[in-house]
Amino acid sequence: MTLQLPKGTRDFKPEEAIARNKIISTLKDVFELYGYSPLETPAFERYDVLASKYAGGEEILKETFKFKDQGKRELGLRYDLTVPLARYIGMNPNIKMPFKIYQIGDVFRDGPVERARYRQFSQCDADVVGIKSMTADAEIIALTQRAFKKLGLEATIKVNNRKLLNELLLYAGVKKDKLETVLLTIDKLEKFGLDTVKKELKQKIGNKAINNIIKIIDIKGNNSEKIMEIKKLIASEGLNEIEELLSLLKILNVNAEFDVSLARGLSYYTGTVFEVFLKNSKVKSAVCAGGRYDKMIGSFLSKGDYPAVGISFGLDRIYDAYAEKAEKTKKSVAQVYIIPINTFKESLRIAEELRSENVKVDIDITGKGPSKNLQYADSLGVPYVLFIGEEELKQGKVKLKDMNSGKEQLMSADELVLFLQKI
Amino acid sequence: MTLQLPKGTRDFKPEEAIARNKIISTLKDVFELYGYSPLETPAFERYDVLASKYAGGEEILKETFKFKDQGKRELGLRYDLTVPLARYIGMNPNIKMPFKIYQIGDVFRDGPVERARYRQFSQCDADVVGIKSMTADAEIIALTQRAFKKLGLEATIKVNNRKLLNELLLYAGVKKDKLETVLLTIDKLEKFGLDTVKKELKQKIGNKAINNIIKIIDIKGNNSEKIMEIKKLIASEGLNEIEELLSLLKILNVNAEFDVSLARGLSYYTGTVFEVFLKNSKVKSAVCAGGRYDKMIGSFLSKGDYPAVGISFGLDRIYDAYAEKAEKTKKSVAQVYIIPINTFKESLRIAEELRSENVKVDIDITGKGPSKNLQYADSLGVPYVLFIGEEELKQGKVKLKDMNSGKEQLMSADELVLFLQKI
Numbered sequence: 001m002t003l004q005l006p007k008g009t010r011d012f013k014p015e016e017a018i019a020r021n022k023i024i025s026t027l028k029d030v031f032e033l034y035g036y037s038p039l040e041t042p043a044f045e046r047y048d049v050l051a052s053k054y055a056g057g058e059e060i061l062k063e064t065f066k067f068k069d070q071g072k073r074e075l076g077l078r079y080d081l082t083v084p085l086a087r088y089i090g091m092n093p094n095i096k097m098p099f100k101i102y103q104i105g106d107v108f109r110d111g112p113v114e115r116a117r118y119r120q121f122s123q124c125d126a127d128v129v130g131i132k133s134m135t136a137d138a139e140i141i142a143l144t145q146r147a148f149k150k151l152g153l154e155a156t157i158k159v160n161n162r163k164l165l166n167e168l169l170l171y172a173g174v175k176k177d178k179l180e181t182v183l184l185t186i187d188k189l190e191k192f193g194l195d196t197v198k199k200e201l202k203q204k205i206g207n208k209a210i211n212n213i214i215k216i217i218d219i220k221g222n223n224s225e226k227i228m229e230i231k232k233l234i235a236s237e238g239l240n241e242i243e244e245l246l247s248l249l250k251i252l253n254v255n256a257e258f259d260v261s262l263a264r265g266l267s268y269y270t271g272t273v274f275e276v277f278l279k280n281s282k283v284k285s286a287v288c289a290g291g292r293y294d295k296m297i298g299s300f301l302s303k304g305d306y307p308a309v310g311i312s313f314g315l316d317r318i319y320d321a322y323a324e325k326a327e328k329t330k331k332s333v334a335q336v337y338i339i340p341i342n343t344f345k346e347s348l349r350i351a352e353e354l355r356s357e358n359v360k361v362d363i364d365i366t367g368k369g370p371s372k373n374l375q376y377a378d379s380l381g382v383p384y385v386l387f388i389g390e391e392e393l394k395q396g397k398v399k400l401k402d403m404n405s406g407k408e409q410l411m412s413a414d415e416l417v418l419f420l421q422k423i
Numbered sequence: 424m425t426l427q428l429p430k431g432t433r434d435f436k437p438e439e440a441i442a443r444n445k446i447i448s449t450l451k452d453v454f455e456l457y458g459y460s461p462l463e464t465p466a467f468e469r470y471d472v473l474a475s476k477y478a479g480g481e482e483i484l485k486e487t488f489k490f491k492d493q494g495k496r497e498l499g500l501r502y503d504l505t506v507p508l509a510r511y512i513g514m515n516p517n518i519k520m521p522f523k524i525y526q527i528g529d530v531f532r533d534g535p536v537e538r539a540r541y542r543q544f545s546q547c548d549a550d551v552v553g554i555k556s557m558t559a560d561a562e563i564i565a566l567t568q569r570a571f572k573k574l575g576l577e578a579t580i581k582v583n584n585r586k587l588l589n590e591l592l593l594y595a596g597v598k599k600d601k602l603e604t605v606l607l608t609i610d611k612l613e614k615f616g617l618d619t620v621k622k623e624l625k626q627k628i629g630n631k632a633i634n635n636i637i638k639i640i641d642i643k644g645n646n647s648e649k650i651m652e653i654k655k656l657i658a659s660e661g662l663n664e665i666e667e668l669l670s671l672l673k674i675l676n677v678n679a680e681f682d683v684s685l686a687r688g689l690s691y692y693t694g695t696v697f698e699v700f701l702k703n704s705k706v707k708s709a710v711c712a713g714g715r716y717d718k719m720i721g722s723f724l725s726k727g728d729y730p731a732v733g734i735s736f737g738l739d740r741i742y743d744a745y746a747e748k749a750e751k752t753k754k755s756v757a758q759v760y761i762i763p764i765n766t767f768k769e770s771l772r773i774a775e776e777l778r779s780e781n782v783k784v785d786i787d788i789t790g791k792g793p794s795k796n797l798q799y800a801d802s803l804g805v806p807y808v809l810f811i812g813e814e815e816l817k818q819g820k821v822k823l824k825d826m827n828s829g830k831e832q833l834m835s836a837d838e839l840v841l842f843l844q845k846i
Contacts, residue, residue: 001471003513003724004722006498009465011511014524017461021451028444033778035757035785038440042432042543043466043500043529044488048424061504065467065498067490069533069542075429075488077466088434090426098789100435100755106466110492119492120465135771135788142775251768252775275495301426332523336456344672348558352565352675355456362458366521 008119015184015331015381020122020319024104024152027313030147031102036126037099041084043108047074054300055083057267058194064111077108081125082296082310089129090301099131104315105232118316121237127310129297134241136309137272137292138248144276144288145254153321154279156286157255160262162291164230164238164270168260171234172212174205180267187218187263191285209231216260223258230260245307264289268296272309283321288313295304332380334362336400336420339373341389350388350398350413359420378403383423386416431533431542438804440755443545443742444463446574450547450736453570454525457548457562462524464507466531470497473711477723478506480690481635494652500531504548505719505733512552513724520553520803527738541739543600550733560695560715561671567699567734568677568712576744577702578710580678582668583685585692587653587661591683594645595635595655598627603690605636610686611638614708639683644806646681646790652681664694691719710807713737755787759823759843762796764812773811773821773836782843801826806846809839 005011012020028038044067051061065077078084079104089095103125110119126143128136141157148155165186166179174182185200194214200211219229223246228238240257249256256274274290277284290311297306336354338361340347343346351363362382364373370387377385387399397410400419411419428434435443451461467490474484488500501507504526512518526548533542549566551559564580571578588609589602597605608623617637624633642652646669653662665681672679679697687696696714700707713734720729759777761784763770774786785805787796793810800808810822821839824831834842 001468001475003472003510004469005466005514006469007492007494007496009467011465011514012461012463013515014462015459017463021461032756033781034781035755035760035783037754037756038435038444039437040435040443042429042434043531044429044432044543046425046427046429049426052424057578065490065492067488069430069488071430073430087426087428091428091434092436096799100785108466120467131788133788146778248771273462275664276823292469293503319659331519332458333455333459333460337458348671348674355569359454360455360458362523365554365556365562376519 001138006119006262008113008117010118013331014333016319016323018330018333019322019356020315023315023318024124026150027147027166028102028104030150031126032141033146034100034126034143036100036102036143039085041078041081041088041103043106044075044077045084045087047076049087050076050079050083052083052300054296055086063111065108065110070278073367078105079109080107081105081123081312082127082293083300084129085125085129086300089297089306095129095135098136099129100127101129101156102126124309124313124315126310129153129306129308131170132294132307132308134244137245138254139250140290140309140311141256141274142247142252142254143247144274145256147313148276149316151322152325153281153287155319156277156279157273157274158259158262158277159242159249159256159274160259161238161242161245161271162273163271164236164242164262165260165263167234167236167238167371168216168230169213172216174213177229178204178205183263184262184265186213186217187265189261190233211325219260223256225259226258238271245272264291268293270294274311278321282324283317283323285316285317286314287321330381332362332382333360334380334382335360335423336362336386337369337373337377337380337382338363339377340364340367341370341387343388343390343393346393347388350386353413354417354420357417357421359417384420426654429542430537431540436754437756439742439746441753442745443738446738446741446745447547449573451525453566453573454547454549456569457549457566459523459525459566462511463528464501464511464526466511466529467498467500468507472510473499473502473506475506475723477719478509483532484683487532488533488536492738501513501528502528502532504528504546504735505550505716506723507716508548508550508552509720509723512720512729513726518552521559522552523550523601524552525549527689529558533698545738547736550731552729552731554732555717555730557667557671557695560668561675561677561715563732563734564668564672564679564697565675565677567697568679570736571699571701571768573746574741574745576704576710576741579680579700579702580697581682581700582665582672582679582695583682583699584661584665584668584694585687585696586694587659588683588686590657590659590661591639591653592636595639596632597636601628604684606686607688609636609640609684610688612684613635616787626831627787642683646679649681649683661694668695669683688712691716693717697734701744704744704747706740706747708740709737710744731807753804755785755805756783757803757805757845758783759807760796760800760803760805761786761809761810761811762793762800763790764793764810766811766813766816770811770815776836777840780840780844782840807843 060079189197269291271292275286275289292309294307351361354361385401401408430707483502486833531543612620692714698709698712713733717730773786808824820833
């Protein structure tokens with residue numbers, strides 16, 4: 001037996017899992033503040049559902065972990081949370097619209113393992129199904145801004161509109177059948193820069209169209225100035241939508257940057273698209289992204305209209321950014337570590353009382369003596385140590401040590417509870 | 424494409440996921456109150472790890488979902504959280520002991536699908552590794568009692584000791600090589616009753632031993648009386664352990680019933696075993712169970728001693744019990760649903776302000792009119808609806824409707840925040 005992890009996976013040690021839990025609970029809180037409710041689907045789906053032609057597509061199927069159950073049914077680990085959502089909506093035709101839900105779960109891709117590309121990763125998605133109006137798009141972007149504020153991460157939100165981008169490309173002289181491939185190239189701008197994009201475009205379209213595209217991409221100014229400039233070029237449904245979106249975002253106090261070059265790779269987007277980047281972080285890729293996909297669910301289910309807009313937070317990248325600034329020494333959730341000194345029974349009781357007051361308490365149950373205990377508490381990064389000695393206890397006191405400053409102070413039980421509840 | 428779930432799996436709709444999240448967050452809180460920190464491992468492991476002879480055993484391997492990655496490596500979905508824990512400890516030899524951790528995650532078994540047996544189910548485990556003393560066992564049982572109290576479920580905790588049970592069986596005349604199989608039969612007592620157990624025992628051991636066993640099982644009285652009775656029969660290391668455990672539990676104010684017939688099926692238990700049953704619930708099987716397994720991790724890793732004690736909460740059964748009493752109409756987390764009446768912009772702003780005050784707010788973004796909106800809010804089970812009308816707004820007021828009582832009242836913004844924060 002080889003004692004190792006499956007390739008492309010990782011464990012999250014306590015110090016890492018503590019930070020991840022904090023991010024997840026922050027995102028959950030924010031989703032719920034906006035009235036999104038949780039939904040859970042299994043980690044695997046029937047393979048034919050995952051392979052539906054309106055689902056993830058060929059590229060993604062190649063990377064799908066496939067297996068069979070004992071009844072020879074073909075199954076696959078899910079590669080995203082959107083296909084299960086579409087399947088869920090199809091199986092529950094009586095859902096009241098709008099359907100506002102969030103999903104937090106692991107997804108799996110059996111792809112090449114590069115730096116920070118894992119075969120299991122966690123997604124936190126929020127989706128609104130059943131609303132055509134830009135208000136839904138604005139709400140999801142407002143939610144996103146609030147999430148990063150609560151996480152203490154400085155973020156830039158970029159928005160665009162896929163219809164507008166298509167219309168601008170047509171105006172620039174791109175033929176209709178080239179739209180999608182040109183879009184995929186423009187999508188590389190942020191990551192690979194203008195020269196790479198130009199070179200790639202040359203293999204696809206003529207010089208005149210390329211020059212027109214570059215002029216459009218290069219439009220400068222604040223959001224209203226950009227819109228003014230584009231209005232001089234074309235009248236466009238996409239432009240109206242982005243204008244409406246930006247005015248709603250203003251009401252909601254959301255700062256978003258209109259970026260006419262933002263494309264988003266996935267072909268199923270039909271309107272608004274957005275991506276979020278972090279300032280002051282080593283994480284340069286988008287940490288979350290989303291958009292409107294009005295056609296996907298409906299065509300997947302071969303029935304009716306299901307306008308939808310959603311966002312997906314990449315938990316692993318957000319974790320990486322979060323970990324840059326978090327103290328990594330905290331290997332325990334405990335707020336206080338009790339060292340009994342010949343007072344084991346009384347210490348156990350005090351520990352239970354503190355827990356009833358919602359204090360997170362660890363206690364030495366090995367009897368290993370004060371100095372070894374202090375080392376242990378220190379190695380876990382527990383911020384306070386409580387000595388409970390016989391003499392002090394007789395006077396109704398305990399001794400609390402601040403592990404950062406080294407300061408010690410005698411306290412009564414009541415003082416202790418008040419003090420620890422505050423931290 | 425068939426729009427259906429994989430056999431043996433289920434979705435959790437919002438109203439179900441809301442309840443599950445509540446249970447999970449309660450368990451997390453309690454684990455952390457006792458200083459247990461989170462640990463996360465992948466949903467799948469290398470197959471050779473899962474198939475190690477010290478791991479789950481043959482029966483469980485038959486039910487393991489097996490697959491390969493593109494590099495032809497054999498993998499399997501994990502069937503419990505204990506084997507991944509042992510693998511983690513083996514790969515991280517510098518962990519400080521005691522190692523107190525909790526894991527919450529899905530496990531998978533490709534077994535026959537009966538009522539309430541799923542192929543994916545969730546486990547919430549807490550484990551202490553590195554402590555031989557009964558204090559660790561007592562702590563985990565105290566944690567368990569607190570968890571059910573917080574969940575509002577009345578529970579009975581039964582404890583026993585595997586060493587004691589073995590010693591009593593030997594005393595009753597069971598041969599050493601029959602211990603394990605007799606134990607498996609006794610384990611069926613709670614579920615199938617004495618007659619079934621007797622019948623099965625007859626195929627394994629003689630009548631005299633059976634009669635002795637029945638006498639032992641039949642020992643009545645409170646915990647101390649039972650211990651007194653057993654002391655008359657044998658002197659036993661297991662008895663000393665359970666005596667120590669019960670006295671620690673008394674200090675910790677934990678009610679546990681010493682049940683000398685409690686066996687726990689799994690062969691890896693080496694000392695304390697315990698199970699929890701619910702009173703006043705249709706869920707008759709154990710909702711959580713655990714015990715001491717001092718040899719498993721060490722033999723799994725072929726090195727050293729790793730005394731350990733752990734508990735596993737069965738989230739799905741606890742959910743079933745919890746759902747019996749929970750109101751099932753709550754399909755949304757929202758505390759209040761805003762209906763703008765020609766005040767869309769102002770309503771959006773008020774929604775954002777309430778969210779900043781930690782109120783969970785949903786708002787109509789379709790403009791579908793008061794009566795349809797009331798129906799929608801009612802169908803989701805949102806407890807309060809807030810009408811924001813032009814006239815009232817001019818006077819700095821809004822109208823809040825209690826959806827249960829039907830009562831409406833006019834309030835100022837400040838009054839509203841205070842009122843909603845209280846609920």
